[in-house]
Amino acid sequence: MWPNKSTAWGNKSTAHGFTLIEVLVAMAIFASLSVAAYQVLYQVQQSNQVSAQREARLSELQRAMVIMDADFRQMALRPFRHEGESASAQLVQWQDYLLDSDTKGLLFTRLGWHNPQQQFPRGEVLKVGYRIKEQVLERVWWRYPDTPTGQEPIIAPLLNDVEAWSVRFYLNGQWSNQWETQQVLPQAIAIGLTLKDYGEIERIYLLTGGSVGETNDSSS
Template sequence: MTNVRSTDAGFTLIELLVALAIFALISVAGVMLLRSGTDTQIAVKKRLEEMALSHRLANSLEGDLAQAIARPVRDQSGQAVPAFTQGDATVSGALFGFVRAGWSNYDAAPRAGLQRVAYVLEDGALKRLSWPMLDGAAPADAATLLENVASANVDYRDDKGQWRGDWSAADADALPRAVALRVTVKGKAEERLLFLVGPQTRVPPASIETSPDQ
């Protein structure tokens, strides 16, 4: 009768336990690697969404302020409103408002190519408010540009080149030369956005000098 070697009888219990332990370690490593990749994708997606919102705000402000014009308006009660205002008594949370040119009219609606707009901070969201008509109209629904905003402050550069925290001009047609918006999103550092106002064809009085040859 032929003797059967112990190696032909299968794996021992210890060998099976060692194999299971190795498979368990490989499985845990695979799950951790998969989870790490998923977490990275989620973090990248969230960051891209935040950047998209920030760019949306910057693009909206840049497009509006670059086309700002000196056009005073009248509110619903018929009261005169300067061309550029800091805040608005009729709009809750308004930061500033003005009239811009270049309002596209693709459907040939019976309106002007000018648009009255305002940027407001309401319930932790920075929004763009617009009016269907320049004078005597109520504002339309606001478009949210940035959420989770902890604070928003505005500085204005006047024709003398000075930055100021308020905008009040005796001339109803006066526009600031630039606007700096300081925005703080919850959990993040303050971001400062700087924009020129209007076509920048105005020459500040302080810079007008007579050359020696004149």
């Protein structure tokens, strides 16, 4: 029997490809999936970037605290000369615009700068200062506690985004925001920092205290 022509032509007509509407729908679905995948990838990248920034910021803060701990815990009971002037009666200076600070600056001497077997032409006492410049906490220091006029310090930025800072001094059971006592070290010192991201942070350091006269009497 010969095949029915109408049946053959009918089979041919049913074997067709995708219609334009089906192609457009498929493209729309693919585009939506691509956008969703990109958004997920972008969010992951942003999250990783934020995490890296926070980790770097925390490392910066921890490093600054380590350096400050070493300085303040070893504050020296020693007068010092600055800019060729006579020895200061204040062992710790906390003044407006000291060290060219935008606010207040802090200046003192500290022990513990290791000089094994006196190999270098210096002692183990150095002069250290702290200041704020354009919201950056900077450590300013000299290799010698007594410096002539014009001797430039070594400046090391420690911490960014410092909106404000404060120093309080403890002596004989009382805290004070000023330090004008002469020839005496405070018994404790509190350093307060207001950071743009972490808010207010305060560190309290116990010091040796004492006065220069007591040191001279005990040595004689």
